[in-house]
Amino acid sequence: MQALVIHAPGDLRVQDVPTPELEAGQMLVRVRCGGICGSDLHYYQHGGFGTVRIQEPMVLGHEVAGAIEAVGPGVSGFAVGERVAVSPSRPCGQCRFCQMGLQNHCLDMRYYGSAMRMPHVQGAFRQQIVIDTTQAYKLADHVSDQEGAMAEPLAVALHGVQRAGPLLGRKVLVTGCGPIGALAIIAARRAGAAHIVGTDMGEHPLRKALQVGADEVINVGTEPEGLARFAADKGQFDVLLEASGNERALRSAFDVLRPRGIVVQLGLSGGEMQLPFNTVVAKEFDLRGSFRFHEEYATAVELINKKLVDLKPLISATMSFRDPARAFALAADRSQAMKVLLSFDD
Numbered sequence: 384m385q386a387l388v389i390h391a392p393g394d395l396r397v398q399d400v401p402t403p404e405l406e407a408g409q410m411l412v413r414v415r416c417g418g419i420c421g422s423d424l425h426y427y428q429h430g431g432f433g434t435v436r437i438q439e440p441m442v443l444g445h446e447v448a449g450a451i452e453a454v455g456p457g458v459s460g461f462a463v464g465e466r467v468a469v470s471p472s473r474p475c476g477q478c479r480f481c482q483m484g485l486q487n488h489c490l491d492m493r494y495y496g497s498a499m500r501m502p503h504v505q506g507a508f509r510q511q512i513v514i515d516t517t518q519a520y521k522l523a524d525h526v527s528d529q530e531g532a533m534a535e536p537l538a539v540a541l542h543g544v545q546r547a548g549p550l551l552g553r554k555v556l557v558t559g560c561g562p563i564g565a566l567a568i569i570a571a572r573r574a575g576a577a578h579i580v581g582t583d584m585g586e587h588p589l590r591k592a593l594q595v596g597a598d599e600v601i602n603v604g605t606e607p608e609g610l611a612r613f614a615a616d617k618g619q620f621d622v623l624l625e626a627s628g629n630e631r632a633l634r635s636a637f638d639v640l641r642p643r644g645i646v647v648q649l650g651l652s653g654g655e656m657q658l659p660f661n662t663v664v665a666k667e668f669d670l671r672g673s674f675r676f677h678e679e680y681a682t683a684v685e686l687i688n689k690k691l692v693d694l695k696p697l698i699s700a701t702m703s704f705r706d707p708a709r710a711f712a713l714a715a716d717r718s719q720a721m722k723v724l725l726s727f728d729d
């Protein structure tokens with residue numbers, strides 16, 4: 384079988400990799416579709432992010448869906464031919480944090496396509512993958528493989544909303560309307576947010592943000608003072624979901640977040656950020672990180688299966704994995720693309 388293997392920045396190859404043996408409790412999935420994530424782009428463009436660097440060849444990818452090709456001994460409840468979304472989260476189940484229900488903080492996490500540990504955890508951009516049954520979530524017949532692959536970034540957004548606490552009736556600001564920000568808008572809406580404002584520097588992501596349910600959007604590139612009207616009375620927003628990784632976005636949001644407001648930083652940014660900490664103190668902000676997810680993956684698939692979320696507006700294109708340079712170039716172009724998916728069919 385073939386896989387997409389990153390060797391160095393800009394050096395992404397289609398190459399043969401062996402199919403691992405099926406063990407008890409596992410199944411073989413024919414991968415049909417995989418979403419290109421911001422982290423895949425970082426590995427491709429820069430060889431990593433923050434202090435994380437590729438040190439050996441690694442199969443990229445962690446947002447995939449496919450069809451069951453074979454089931455191992457002792458597997459019940461799944462049959463060959465069924466379509467599943469595959470959770471890339473593989474906590475050990477044994478460590479202190481797994482025992483606390485904080486699986487995303489597992490001490491022995493083997494998350495697909497991650498260079499955070501050595502040897503790297505090989506990813507899911509491959510034609511076949513052996514998974515544990517606990518990673519498989521069945522897709523309803525009306526759900527496309529593409530939508531199934533979107534369960535992973537949706538789970539990231541759902542975890543962010545979970546970290547924010549109750550959103551019913553709240554005014555929510557989402558800074559950065561790329562795929563994660565747009566999915567955070569969808570997740571906040573489902574959680575009962577009363578008014579959602581999205582900001583970005585690009586017209587395309589802002590259009591998409593409106594399409595998936597933002598009440599209003601502001602282009603802070605062309606309209607730098609666009610948020611100022613929300614600064615009255617120490618700030619109008621109850622919650623900030625920060626998805627841009629941009630220090631300036633975070634700072635300007637601090638002016639429009641009310642005292643005791645909640646700040647959720649969704650995902651890792653490229654570098655470290657400096658914050659006006661006196662504002663955090665004086666306005667008594669609650670500063671909360673949000674990293675990956677665990678149980679939210681099941682919720683994501685359920686919401687998709689029940690048509691309670693519509694992810695189709697965020698799917699920009701599906702392209703063959705055999706020409707990764709083309710697909711990754713489109714994925715990096717924020718003026719045209721939200722989520723670009725790879726097809727692993729021949």
Ligand SMILES: [Zn+2]
Pocket residue numbers: 420421445446535536
């Ligand atoms: Zn992802």
Ligand SMILES: [Zn+2]
Pocket residue numbers: 474475476477478479480481482488489490491492
């Ligand atoms: Zn663990």
